[in-house]
Amino acid sequence: MKKRLLKVVALLAAISLSAGLFAGCGEETSDKNEQGQTVISIGGWPAKEGNTLDVYTDRKNLFEANNPDVQIVPDTWAFDIKTFYPKAAGNQLPTVYTAHFTEASSIIESGYSADLSDGLKKRGYDGMFNPQILKLLTKDGKVCGFPTAAYILGLTYNVELFEAAGLMEADGTPKQPKDWYEMVEFAVKIKEATGKPGMVFPTAANSGGWIFNPVAWSFGVDFMEQDADGNWKATFNTPEAVEALQFIKDLKWKYDILPNNTLISGEEMYKTFATGNAGMLITAGDMPGRMVKYGMKPDQMGIMALPAGPKRHVTLMGGMLTAIEPNATEDQIDASLRWIESTNSFKLTEEFKTNLEKSIATQVANNQLVGIKSMSAWSDESEALNFQNELIEKNANSNPNHVRLYNEFVANCPAELQAEEPVCAQGLYGILDGCIQEVLTNKDADCKKLIEKAASDLQMNYLDNI
Amino acid sequence: MKTQQIDVATAQKRIKRKSSFRNDLDAWILMLPMVIILYIFVWRSTVLGGVWSLFKMQAYTVKEFCGLDNYVKVISHTQFLPTLWNTVQYVLWSLVIGYLPPLFIAIMINEIVHFKGGFRVLIYIPAVIPGIAAMLMWYFMYYPDQTGLLNMVLNKLGFESFGWLNNPDFTIVGIIIYNTWKAFAGTMLLYYATLQGVSVELYEAALIDGAGPFKRLWHVTRPAIEGLLLLNVVSQIISVFQIMEQPLAMTGGGPNGASTSLGYQLYQYGFNSGGKGTGQAMALGVITFLILICFTIFYFWLNKKVENRY
Numbered sequence: 001m002k003k004r005l006l007k008v009v010a011l012l013a014a015i016s017l018s019a020g021l022f023a024g025c026g027e028e029t030s031d032k033n034e035q036g037q038t039v040i041s042i043g044g045w046p047a048k049e050g051n052t053l054d055v056y057t058d059r060k061n062l063f064e065a066n067n068p069d070v071q072i073v074p075d076t077w078a079f080d081i082k083t084f085y086p087k088a089a090g091n092q093l094p095t096v097y098t099a100h101f102t103e104a105s106s107i108i109e110s111g112y113s114a115d116l117s118d119g120l121k122k123r124g125y126d127g128m129f130n131p132q133i134l135k136l137l138t139k140d141g142k143v144c145g146f147p148t149a150a151y152i153l154g155l156t157y158n159v160e161l162f163e164a165a166g167l168m169e170a171d172g173t174p175k176q177p178k179d180w181y182e183m184v185e186f187a188v189k190i191k192e193a194t195g196k197p198g199m200v201f202p203t204a205a206n207s208g209g210w211i212f213n214p215v216a217w218s219f220g221v222d223f224m225e226q227d228a229d230g231n232w233k234a235t236f237n238t239p240e241a242v243e244a245l246q247f248i249k250d251l252k253w254k255y256d257i258l259p260n261n262t263l264i265s266g267e268e269m270y271k272t273f274a275t276g277n278a279g280m281l282i283t284a285g286d287m288p289g290r291m292v293k294y295g296m297k298p299d300q301m302g303i304m305a306l307p308a309g310p311k312r313h314v315t316l317m318g319g320m321l322t323a324i325e326p327n328a329t330e331d332q333i334d335a336s337l338r339w340i341e342s343t344n345s346f347k348l349t350e351e352f353k354t355n356l357e358k359s360i361a362t363q364v365a366n367n368q369l370v371g372i373k374s375m376s377a378w379s380d381e382s383e384a385l386n387f388q389n390e391l392i393e394k395n396a397n398s399n400p401n402h403v404r405l406y407n408e409f410v411a412n413c414p415a416e417l418q419a420e421e422p423v424c425a426q427g428l429y430g431i432l433d434g435c436i437q438e439v440l441t442n443k444d445a446d447c448k449k450l451i452e453k454a455a456s457d458l459q460m461n462y463l464d465n466i
Numbered sequence: 467m468k469t470q471q472i473d474v475a476t477a478q479k480r481i482k483r484k485s486s487f488r489n490d491l492d493a494w495i496l497m498l499p500m501v502i503i504l505y506i507f508v509w510r511s512t513v514l515g516g517v518w519s520l521f522k523m524q525a526y527t528v529k530e531f532c533g534l535d536n537y538v539k540v541i542s543h544t545q546f547l548p549t550l551w552n553t554v555q556y557v558l559w560s561l562v563i564g565y566l567p568p569l570f571i572a573i574m575i576n577e578i579v580h581f582k583g584g585f586r587v588l589i590y591i592p593a594v595i596p597g598i599a600a601m602l603m604w605y606f607m608y609y610p611d612q613t614g615l616l617n618m619v620l621n622k623l624g625f626e627s628f629g630w631l632n633n634p635d636f637t638i639v640g641i642i643i644y645n646t647w648k649a650f651a652g653t654m655l656l657y658y659a660t661l662q663g664v665s666v667e668l669y670e671a672a673l674i675d676g677a678g679p680f681k682r683l684w685h686v687t688r689p690a691i692e693g694l695l696l697l698n699v700v701s702q703i704i705s706v707f708q709i710m711e712q713p714l715a716m717t718g719g720g721p722n723g724a725s726t727s728l729g730y731q732l733y734q735y736g737f738n739s740g741g742k743g744t745g746q747a748m749a750l751g752v753i754t755f756l757i758l759i760c761f762t763i764f765y766f767w768l769n770k771k772v773e774n775r776y
Contacts (some may be wrong), residue, residue, distance in 0.1 A: 022745070053584040064480045081737070081738060081740065082737040082738065084741075085525040085526050085737075085744070086526055088526070089525060089526030089527055090526075103740065106740035106741055106742070109524075110524055110525040110527075110741050111527075112523070112525070130592055202721055204718040205718055206738075257609065260612075260627065260629075260632075261609065261610050261611060261632065262629075262721060263631065263632055263718055263720050263721060264716060330467075404477035405548075426738070426739065426740050427739070427742075430734075431543065433720070434704045434720070434722040434723055435722070437720045437721040438721065438722040440721075441632055441633065441634060441721045441722070442634075443628065456544070457544045457545075460543075460544055461541070461543050465539060
């Protein structure tokens, strides 16, 4: 009986392993259809009927008319960290997909994006991108993503709560807090005037750690550094990091300006704010798209510069990249780059103009705030960028002064721009989430001990495993 | 003569083997769809998970053999022991809070005379609400400000709002209360079915002997269901040990890891580590499997004993 059982187990193991090995040997598929067109699939295609889908369909039709050698296949899968890696391992990624900069290093390290260097060179992109941004998407000299959007963090505010607290000028310009402590004063005024929490700070799903990073940098914190041997060391067991965490703790226990809920993911943060339950939050300039689904109207929100810290005035730089799946052929890469160019162009082409006009008209129709001019992925002001900014100004659907301070912050940034930590950023965010949750739920939490443990956890659980 | 006898015996054996093979073949054909499904969805993934836990993974791509490295990383992770302790706490609280209510409700329904069917349906309602909807419903009931249902009640009674799931000392208890509410109806039906099988004559005899309700419960009902009670302890331990969706949807494992279970940690390794924790996810899966296999073997042994009793 035992022998038989062993035989069954051995057989199962053998079949599983061989099937596992063969699973990777997929059939070679052609990149051409019967008409000889290059086929590319585009991820993030809207699944629901509506004007956003109409914009995509028009864009597809226009592109196929201008590029008769390419067939576009819509794919409704949109980037999600939970499904990305299984799909990539199973060769199921769409040819073109979009992700946040925060995922760039993981995607590139895993080898799940094609090298675009030659394709970009061929299409004349040398020297056109902002080098600071391109660096984030480059590994060993290979460019693994096309930066399609860039942003810096700013301070978003609720116009009605600001008005109630007397924090708005007559022309609709908000008062700008110059540092974190002045921001706290504003939040206290909002709470006193309206009874609503003065601000909302995320604490969960790695969002807390992500937003805490620029706050901590401004207190003089360096989270990690690489030594001469190439090993990474956690370097934030410092009084500066303790002071930054103490600042977060004080938001709750000293100033009482946060919501009662202390388990707030990024989405929960946007919901809390968009439903009028917080005066301020730290966000990127792409926040209107996140607020619109909760029914927040364009004239109810605004954005301004991120306040400075005691040691530095610094803001986090992020953005979106469009990557091409690693098994794409040269023809597919070329076709994909042409598709990306149809809405992200350095040059002002007719196709770009048409697509952008439709996209902004849809945002206006969806009652989404239009007026924020984001940071550019291009090295200098391109013709296309000027056109985009003029179109945004023309279609602004709220008082331009509500967002003017942010637009000026982007255009002539007085703050240092800093990208995310180079390695184990998500691990760091998870650990910092825990620290933030602890100081917001435990009045007696010891910030020094928490930071000491956080630095040791990052070292042992992540940096030592690189 | 002897040779002839041997030939007959061999031929008979051959015929027997052939007919047995034909019988087996029929059975295999009948079983084949299920075997294929089990192979694809259970056996293959289980065996591969175990094997790949010994390999360095780059996201979901197998790289080189690394021995027990993934296991060392999991066990030496500074959150491993707190997470294991949380999981044990889930199990303990589920036994304290969730073990007896299904039994009491089953006895209650068994005893009531009117509207028995109606009560059965009403009590079963939580079990038919989709899991994620029920979790969100409880999340909002537990909401820590004055908009949470439980805090509304507290405030009406003149008490201050409580943190509920935001309170590290309560978060596991809160999740287990939800879990009990959601899952008790299924267990209750099992008890109820067993109680229905207890002969009425035994109760009548006990009544004649002058036994009150508690004596009847102890001397008639208890012996009839104690086998099932024992089995449910083990099956509850096995099921709650794997708790994952509840902390994921209700607390995100917080505050500060206070509700993170082994299952949730495995999910984090597998899907939220930017592809860097896949090997550790499989190693933690094997560790959980080894812990649970002990309980499972005990469960089957116990099940056999219980079945033999009836």
